[in-house]
Amino acid sequence: MSTSATASAIAFLLPLILGLSMVGFIFSTVIALSPTAAEILEEDELMARIARTSQYEPHTGLGRQLSASDSVHPDPAQPGSLFQPNPSQRQP
Numbered sequence: 001m002s003t004s005a006t007a008s009a010i011a012f013l014l015p016l017i018l019g020l021s022m023v024g025f026i027f028s029t030v031i032a033l034s035p036t037a038a039e040i041l042e043e044d045e046l047m048a049r050i051a052r053t054s055q056y057e058p059h060t061g062l063g064r065q066l067s068a069s070d071s072v073h074p075d076p077a078q079p080g081s082l083f084q085p086n087p088s089q090r091q092p
Contacts, residue, residue, distance in 0.1 A: 036041070
């Protein structure tokens with residue numbers, strides 16, 4: 001066998017070492033960023049609490065109390081509201 005037809009040690013080992021290092025880095029990153037059992041239980045409790053409160057409270061929006069008149073006659077559009085139509089007060 002001639003030496004020109006075979007691979008050198010560096011040509012064989014360098015890609016092997018780099019590849020294994022990258023795989024190890026990726027696995028260690030995935031393990032480090034994965035949630036712990038305590039975090040999974042806390043999230044489950046939080047989601048259950050959110051589901052319970054959304055069943056019993058009407059959807060009123062942030063910081064707004066629902067009154068009896070709101071269900072019959074909704075508030076007219078406020079100036080600058082992006083979500084309700086507000087006709088212009090200017091005369092053409």
